[in-house]
Amino acid sequence: MAGAYSQQGTVAQAAYDAVIVGGGHNGLTCAYYLARAGRKVKVLERRSVVGGAAVTEEFHPGFRNSVASYTVSLLNPKIIHDMELARHGLRIVERQASNFFPFPDGRYILSGEGRTRAEIARFSMRDAERFPAYSAEIDTIADVLRDLILQTPPNVSDDGWLSSLPELLRAGKLGHRLAKLDMHHRRVLLDLFTKSASDYLGDWFESEEVKALFGFDSIIGAYLAPSTPGSAYVLLHHVFGEVNGKKGAWGHAIGGMGAITQAMAAAAREAGAEIETDAAVKEIIVEKRATAGVLLDDGRIVRAKAVAANIGPRLLFDKIVPEDAVPADFLQRIRRFKVGSGVLRMNVALSELPSFTALPGHDQGIHHTAGIVIAPSLAYMEDAFLDARRTGWSKAPIVEMLIPSTLDDTLAPQGQHVASLFCQYVAPLLPGGQSWDERREEVADLMIETVDRYAPGFRQSVLGRQVLTPLDLERIFGLVGGDIFHGALSLDQLFSARPMLGYGDYRTPLKGLYICGSGTHPGGGVTGAPGHNAAREMLCDRV
Secondary structure (H helix, E strand, O other), X not given: OXXXXXXXXXXXXXXXXXXXXXXXXXXXXXXXXXXXXXXXEEEEOOOOOOEOOOOEEEEEOOEEEEOOOOOEOOOOHHHHHHOOOOOOOOOEEEOOOOEEEEOOOOOEEEEOOOOHHHHHHOOOHHHHHHHHHHHHHHHHHHHHHHHHOOOOOOOOOOOOHHHHHHHHHHHHHHHHHHHOOOHHHHHHHHHHHHOOHHHHHHOOOOOHHHHHHHHHHHOOOOOOOOOOOOHXXXXXXXXXXXXXXXXXXXXXXXXXXXXXXXXXXXXXXXXXXXXXXXXXXXXXXXXXXXXXXXXXXXXXXXXXXXXXXXXXXXXXXXXXXXXXXXXXXXXXXXXXXXXXXXXXXXXXXXXXXXXXXXXXXXXXXXXXXXXXXXXXXXXXXXXXXXXXXXXXXXXXXXXXXXXXXXXXXXXXXXOOEEEEEEEXXXXXXXXXXXXXXXXHHHHHHHHHHHHHHHOOOHHHHEEEEEEEOHHHHHHHHOOHHHOOOOOOOOHXXXXXXXXXXXXXXXXXXXXXXXXXXOOOOOOOOOOOHHHHHHHHHXXXXXX
């Protein structure tokens, strides 16, 4: 019942301007901007370490790795600058090559700055000739997204013309930005938001290998096929990042992804925010139809004028917001918010670097620093998706492997390595009432064997492993359905419609309750943007 806990528990002596539920990277970012503006802020993190899914932990004796999120590109440059993350210890290094695609026939593509066109030419001269125009087209649209990342979307409202005026101004600003595009690029923008990756890439390239090179971005973390309408947007979402000023580049945080969130925590504390771990929030306190603070699992109450939730919308309204505190139609729709990534994550301790049939040798090469992708064609990806939908997991899965210890010698003993395996597809819920606890090791073995087919001996080099199924990702990190984006990046769940029309501005129907996580614009990835934007809206509301 709303407000049921207002007189219970041990009431905290100090009241806060804002409480942040969840100490992931967006929650820490939100806390920083609020504290910097002079607000009294407290971050409450359920786990014993801040960082959410962006943490570094030892998973095998002597071996540390980024446990869930595993690579850097989308972290916003303004946020890096504002929070002075470098001063707080963050150092990001660029991969020596972007992606390495070994193929079953022994050929490969090794893409990266200054080399991608020549690599493509080994498969198709026509595709190599078209590559610069393709890149220019993608970059033009990616620039539009970069301009919108730190903007609050126009919010569709029924509150009358006076309340709608700011939204009209936002819509006008958006229209002005889109008006800078010529008609060709407006059509491309529409294509990328609505078409499948298969259709979009098929208009550009003839080589199946080349289409795989670019098409892999369209299914990363998503439970959809390259042929699914809207998958072209997922492709676009993964190319608007940058590393150290280089657009579209991917990199590694020295010390793992936890180095990002530890630097953020240091910045937030320096700005004045309090951070408490082992502090699970049980319920939002509601008094007089407004947020009044939170009740913790241990019975304590922390009072605050506002609460910002750095958790997924489904988890927020299913678990910690009293059911009668929001309109029934809102609750019904939020419970239909699509979640589920179809991902299994593994961290693997290795005795040596893998030797690939396509590029033999255990000595470190630049391909070992790249994203190593086993997904030889769009048809292979399509079959993998359909297989998972039918049986629960792909029998011939897609595996992206990164070996961050090739760029960071702090993660593994000398001469040994750690690898991150990002594996698709696995069903968020297994058919027939099966539990992922029963199938975890069987499916993990399949992922190892898949890499071994391209790098014989890989299986024997595995010293230890950590396996995270969708169920594990939900239990450990609160990612419902294992969804790394807090919700699918589909057209009906983007921009002003994320998480739904009428609430695309980080606010919720409950006064004083905000969402600052990836279930809001611009969506998933370690960006910091939702936290940044939510803090701005909270300050506009005089939190």
